Amino acid sequence: MQVKFNAIVAAAATLFAGATMAQEMVVKIGHVGPVSGAQAHYGKDNENGARMAIDDLNKKGVTIGGKKVKLELVAEDDAADPKQGTAAAQKLCDAKVNGVVGHLNSGTTIPASTVYNQCGIPHITPSATNPKLTQQGYKTTFRMLANDNALGAGLALYAADTLKLKKVAIIDDRTAYGQGVAEVFKKTAASKGIQVVDEQFTTDKATDFMAILTAIKSKAPDGIFYGGMDPQAGPMLRQMEQLGMANVKFFGGDGICTAKLAELSGGAKTLGNVVCAEGGASLDKMPGGKAWKADYDKRYPNQFQVYSPYTYDAVHVLVAAMQAANSADPKVYLPKLASINYQGVTAKVAFEADGELKNPAMTLYVYKDGKKSPLN
Structure with a gap:
């Protein structure tokens, strides 16, 4: 009798675990940057910021449309090369990622943005600053800092x-x-x-x-x-x-x-x-800059460059738009992304109709005793 009872309990536990797994939804966020070549220090820093955001969100627990979500980072290398950039973009489209953070360079981001537009995947660049990017009229393109x-x-x-x-x-x-x-x-x-x-x-x-x-x-x-x-x-x-x-x-x-x-x-x-x-405030003047940087340095010692706070915020902004839309489907959450109002580490994130950041800050820097120091 006890054996039969144990078998029933085990079967019920298996059914429950299966139901829980069925309810958990995997949401894939793509990241592209140069993680090889002369600009690899920028690309690794950006990828670190995106990975840190994914880890923090998973730790906190995310639900979209009432379903528990597991976020996954799909990281690609474009080596700061436009051809590799479009190939990476197509790879992310084929993988049906739910959104993309990247690319680093304007020369890779501009051609990649056409690919994302064609497959309908929203992408937010944390660092590409050429104004032509948002002048193409793509509704899937957004920028996290001044151009x-x-x-x-x-x-x-x-x-x-x-x-x-x-x-x-x-x-x-x-x-x-x-x-x-x-x-x-x-x-x-x-x-x-x-x-x-x-x-x-x-x-x-x-x-x-x-x-x-x-x-x-x-x-x-x-x-x-x-x-x-x-x-x-x-x-x-x-x-x-x-x-x-x-x-x-x-x-x-x-x-x-x-x-x-x-x-x-x-x-x-x-x-x-x-x-x-x-294009942005100095870390000390960012709303959450100091605490964020201390956390970053613990996880990725001596790797910080410039843009990782923006990749961190970009991941959060994509997820916040999905939550607002109760859907990770790009077609469904894209309008919510366009109208987002999100308090990030770097700034209050809201976009103009063309995908440019509203009211972007700008900071000038000099090097004092070999260290980068803000002027304003």
Whole structure:
């Protein structure tokens, strides 16, 4: 009799466990960034932020439409290459992920956004800043921070109004991001009466800038604006010092505005001449920045760069929209994402009709004693 009773209990437990598992819904969030190549430090930082959000939400417990949810991160590498970016986007579409956070670069995000639009999956970039991204009119595209119009213009206004510079040279790496931010800086600088004495071009793979810096030096600029990323900006600063350009200011957008720039510049004194801009508040001024950063550093020591707070918030925003819609189906929750009002770590997140962040902050940074420090 006891054996029969135990068998009934075991069968009931199995049925209950099966019912619980059937009720649990798996929701997949894609993340794409360069986790290989020269920009891997950015990509890993971004992926860490997304992974941290998934872990925190799973720990807290998420329900959507009355069903318990298990969130899963589907992470892809685009190596900062546009072709790999679109291939990764298609892979996520084929995997039927419920939403995407990424990509890092404008050059990968812009072509990938077409893929996401075609398969109807919402994506939020935490870091791609070229204005063209949201000018395509895709309802599936959203941005978590200020675009290049704010960054390039803010730096040019600082160069003109605060530093009173008269002559600048411009270098860009010919990527969608580098060209975009450099063009905005150039136009704004010219409108403020700064003379653009030279324009030079490089690539996002180059490491030797002696020829273009020598050409620029002959024009005697007060400052150089570089549109590109820190793997090029670091060596550029070293080579500027070697060429005796120790008094020339060096400007750049969020692509160079990293903790790693100090290491990549190899202790060059020219690091002290850097003024860079980020689309967002400094960590200390973010609503939840200090506590979040302390938590991040415990989980991922010495890996923080720039954008991981935005990937963290982007995951939360996607999930909040799903909860508001009682559905993880992209078609169903997309309107809720468009009208979201979410208090995140980085800011209060709400989007304009074109997917741009409403009222984005911008922060200028300098490097004091080798450490990145906010100016405002």
